Amino acid sequence: SAVISQKPSRDICQRGTSLTIQCQVDSQVTMMFWYRQQPGQSLTLIATANQGSEATYESGFVIDKFPISRPNLTFSTLTVSNMSPEDSSIYLCSVEGSGYDTGNEQFFGPGTRLTVL
Amino acid sequence: GIQVEQSPPDLILQEGANSTLRCNFSDSVNNLQWFHQNPWGQLINLFYIPSGTKQNGRLSATTVATERYSLLYISSSQTTDSGVYFCAVDSWEGGFKTIFGAGTRLFVKA
Numbered sequence: 001s002a003v004i005s006q007k008p009s010r011d012i013c014q015r016g017t018s019l020t021i022q023c024q025v026d027s028q029v030t031m032m033f034w035y036r037q038q039p040g041q042s043l044t045l046i047a048t049a050n051q052g053s054e055a056t057y058e059s060g061f062v063i064d065k066f067p068i069s070r071p072n073l074t075f076s077t078l079t080v081s082n083m084s085p086e087d088s089s090i091y092l093c094s095v096e097g098s099g100y101d102t103g104n105e106q107f108f109g110p111g112t113r114l115t116v117l
Numbered sequence: 118g119i120q121v122e123q124s125p126p127d128l129i130l131q132e133g134a135n136s137t138l139r140c141n142f143s144d145s146v147n148n149l150q151w152f153h154q155n156p157w158g159q160l161i162n163l164f165y166i167p168s169g170t171k172q173n174g175r176l177s178a179t180t181v182a183t184e185r186y187s188l189l190y191i192s193s194s195q196t197t198d199s200g201v202y203f204c205a206v207d208s209w210e211g212g213f214k215t216i217f218g219a220g221t222r223l224f225v226k227a
Contacts (some may be wrong), residue, residue: 033214111159112160
């Protein structure tokens, strides 16, 4: 399994501002994933971040709103830009397992709970 | 794209009761996972089960890939089992991604 940490764990922000969320993994991984979970909803993939290349965004998510960095194989950041109350969600980072038995198993960080006022 | 449907959407149990949660998926999958999201939002891996049956304590899961469904069994439920249970499958359509079902919200009463 992978151990994933996220910072901050929660934040309350004013509309129009931006927040950068950090994700750190205890081992090198090829792909890192960012998800959003709106209140009472399931998880929706925002983008896939590969080291050394541009992130791949899912339909409905754009780089200007959710810029992502992936400077190395253990770290990524997601920025939520120009926030509005509709951005209030839990943002989760995940990675794939790297073992023989867990090759495609997904592991998740503890999440960042964002409230936008 | 692949669709993942979970049932029931909500479930209330008396402590000690057993339950079965279901996950149907619309296309062939290589991987299927069950997660428990606790009241604090943490997603906990329960099973990585693309096919077959696995057991872990009071929990077990069965995936019948040819019939496109998976079942999660909870026996002798406890209040700490409360939370949301998600089924998730992998899709390679448009690049690799994991597709989540809407979840089953479980509340276990003491």
